[in-house]
Amino acid sequence: MEKDLLLILDEVKKKVTKFYDGKKRDKLTNQIDMLKNDYSSITISEKHMPTYESLVIKGKELLKENNMRDEKKVSYYLRYCGAAQYDFRDNIKPLNTILKSFLLTCTLFFVLAPQYFGFVLPFIFVIPIFMGLRGMKKRVLNGLMMGVSVVPMGVLVATIWLRNAYLTMGNFDVFVNALAQNYNFSLEFTRNLAMACIMMSIVLLGSSFTLLVSSIKYRKMFI
Numbered sequence: 001m002e003k004d005l006l007l008i009l010d011e012v013k014k015k016v017t018k019f020y021d022g023k024k025r026d027k028l029t030n031q032i033d034m035l036k037n038d039y040s041s042i043t044i045s046e047k048h049m050p051t052y053e054s055l056v057i058k059g060k061e062l063l064k065e066n067n068m069r070d071e072k073k074v075s076y077y078l079r080y081c082g083a084a085q086y087d088f089r090d091n092i093k094p095l096n097t098i099l100k101s102f103l104l105t106c107t108l109f110f111v112l113a114p115q116y117f118g119f120v121l122p123f124i125f126v127i128p129i130f131m132g133l134r135g136m137k138k139r140v141l142n143g144l145m146m147g148v149s150v151v152p153m154g155v156l157v158a159t160i161w162l163r164n165a166y167l168t169m170g171n172f173d174v175f176v177n178a179l180a181q182n183y184n185f186s187l188e189f190t191r192n193l194a195m196a197c198i199m200m201s202i203v204l205l206g207s208s209f210t211l212l213v214s215s216i217k218y219r220k221m222f223i
Helices: 003-019 024-040 045-064 072-087 094-114 120-124 126-135 141-148 151-165 172-183 187-217
Strands: none
Touching: 003 024, 003 045, 003 072, 003 120, 024 072, 045 072, 094 126, 094 141, 094 151, 094 187, 120 126, 126 141, 141 151, 141 187, 151 187, 172 187
16 A cells, blocks of 8 residues: 555656656655655554545646646645654654743743843734744644744744843842832842843753744654
């Protein structure tokens, strides 16, 4: 049964060679060769047969001439084949890593950003974050790209917090006293809050880079 998909990929490659040329042809044929190499070592378990059969059916539909002439449809099908490998190998842990680092980054971004940017900046990112989360859960590539858009702002906010913390190392008590007076908090509470924010900024920086690296490394998991 596993050979069905390999045969379909062979047919797709033949038609790609026929209908495309130049860089488009090279890009698509390279993708197909990589998929054939990957799938040659995969054994499809019974629980994944519906997904596999769906790939085969979609592949047969793609082989129609009108569909093969549409590069977007060909690219989408190849991405679908690439993403399905993670299911067939029961390797979904990278998705959990991406989602957890994304949620942590967003949470800390909302907590730390208002101190230096007010509430306007976090508010602007509410919709992209929501849409990114929904798309990432469904393993949609556009959702992943939208979710990763929070990384630069997370790094920016974390960097500003750490920079200011570094600048106030020599007179930290003066800095804490100024904050306490500004927000009408006790010195002890303000000191603990400042230390907590500094620690959160370190975590924010780490989660932002984890999200970025994981998203790049496992982008083929998304369709």
